Each structure stands twice: as C-alpha cells, then as structure tokens.
Amino acid sequence: xxxxxxxxxxxxxxxxxxxxxxxxxxxxxxxxxxxxxxxxxxxxxxxxxxxxxxxxxxxxxxxxxxxxxxxxxxxxxxxxxxxxxxxxxxxxxxxxxxxxxxxxxxxxxxxxxx
Amino acid sequence: xxxxxxxxxxxxxxxxxxxxxxxxxxxxxxxxxxxxxxxxxxxxxxxxxxxxxxxxxxxxxxxxxxxxxxxxxxxxxxxxxxxxxxxxxxxxxxxxxxxxxxxxxxxxxxxxx
Numbered sequence: 001x002x003x004x005x006x007x008x009x010x011x012x013x014x015x016x017x018x019x020x021x022x023x024x025x026x027x028x029x030x031x032x033x034x035x036x037x038x039x040x041x042x043x044x045x046x047x048x049x050x051x052x053x054x055x056x057x058x059x060x061x062x063x064x065x066x067x068x069x070x071x072x073x074x075x076x077x078x079x080x081x082x083x084x085x086x087x088x089x090x091x092x093x094x095x096x097x098x099x100x101x102x103x104x105x106x107x108x109x110x111x112x113x114x
Numbered sequence: 115x116x117x118x119x120x121x122x123x124x125x126x127x128x129x130x131x132x133x134x135x136x137x138x139x140x141x142x143x144x145x146x147x148x149x150x151x152x153x154x155x156x157x158x159x160x161x162x163x164x165x166x167x168x169x170x171x172x173x174x175x176x177x178x179x180x181x182x183x184x185x186x187x188x189x190x191x192x193x194x195x196x197x198x199x200x201x202x203x204x205x206x207x208x209x210x211x212x213x214x215x216x217x218x219x220x221x222x223x224x225x226x227x
Binding site: 004033035042043045048056058088090092101102103104105106107108110 | 147149154155156157158159162202214215216217218219220
C-alpha cells in the first residue's frame with residue numbers, strides 16, 4: 001500500500017499570500033488529521049476530517065481552513081500568510097482516527113514565509 | 115497546550131546502552147502512543163498502550179504506563195546509531211471528543227557510534 005502523500009514538499013511564500021497544501025491518505029483510510037510543527041510550539045493539532053466532515057478543530061485562527069473530498073484526499077489552506085506560519089505541516093491518516101489506533105504520517109510540507 | 119510532557123528534553127548515549135524516556139500527562143486517557151521522527155521527516159508510530167494495560171513490548175522497545183501517576187516510559191534496549199531521532203508521546207484524552215491526539219514537544223535522542 002502506498003503511504004500518505006503530501007504535496008508540495010517544500011514551498012516559499014511571502015507575507016499576505018495564501019497557500020494550499022494537499023494530502024492523499026492511505027487507501028481505505030477515511031480520517032485525515034493536520035498538524036503544524038514548529039521548533040517553539042511543537043506539534044499543534046489543526047483539524048481532523050472524516051468522511052468529508054470536519055470532526056475536530058484545534059485553536060488556530062480562521063485563516064487556517066481545510067476540506068476533504070469524497071475520495072478522502074484532503075487540502076488545507078492558509079490565507080494572508082504571516083511569518084509565524086512558517087512550519088512543517090504534517091498530514092496523518094487512519095481508518096477511523098487516532099482514538100482507535102495509530103496515525104500514519106506523511107513526510108510533511110515545509111512552508112517558509114518571507 | 116501540550117497534554118504530554120516528555121523528559122528529558124535531550125538524551126545522548128553510547129551505542130549499545132539503553133535509553134529511557136519519560137512522558138507525563140494531565141488528564142485521563144484512552145491510550146498513549148509513542149512516535150519517532152527523523153530530522154525533517156514525518157512521524158512513525160512505534161507503539162500504543164491502552165489505559166488498561168501496564169506494560170507492552172515490541173522488539174527492542176518496552177513501554178510502561180502508570181495511570182495513577184499519569185506517566186509513561188519508553189525504553190529502547192541495546193541502542194543503535196540508527197535510533198538517533200526525536201521521540202514523542204501522544205495522548206488521546208478521554209474527553210468524549212473525537213480523534214485528537216495531542217503530542218508532547220519531544221525528546222531528542224543521540225546515539226553515539
């Protein structure tokens with residue numbers, strides 16, 4: 001089985017721009033979670049989607065949004081980028097969510113905001 | 115805020131030695147998981163221990179869970195240079211909410227050849 005695929009792996013944006021990150025989960029997995037990882041804050045939960053519905057949301061401003069498609073692929077969007085949004089964004093999939101077992105992570109999308 | 119707090123923040127040992135890492139958490143949990151991350155890469159699941167379990171083994175890994183002290187430990191025996199990575203504990207709080215694993219800030223393990 002192919003693992004979790006995140007694209008793009010690296011990207012550079014400037015303040016005020018917006019960015020869309022994509023995540024293709026493992027085939028058959030219906031839950032997709034997104035995390036932001038920074039040296040200062042560690043891994044912070046952004047949101048989780050299950051069967052196209054946002055099931056849980058972390059404490060991030062409304063500039064951070066996401067969605068999930070019928071094939072379970074997910075995208076997250078960050079609008080009006082700020083310097084502090086520079087981070088490694090990690091996507092993780094699971095059959096039903098972390099509550100019932102492990103999360104399978106992608107390699108991440110490293111965003112640099114200049 | 116992080117639910118899990120790992121200790122120590124950094125650990126440096128010689129190849130062949132054992133590495134012990136600790137995690138403390140604040141609220142009741144359904145399960146606790148340990149993950150590993152190589153520099154700049156995604157996280158890889160190592161082991162999951164449920165709240166009604168006290169100890170679990172997987173290869174060179176041994177995890178213990180003490181729910182009365184709200185703590186867990188991860189022991190890596192006979193460490194290898196390839197074990198050099200960051201290790202995270204993640205807790206699934208028993209809040210009735212849906213999936214939301216909460217990670218600690220991690221422990222950086224360096225294994226010297």
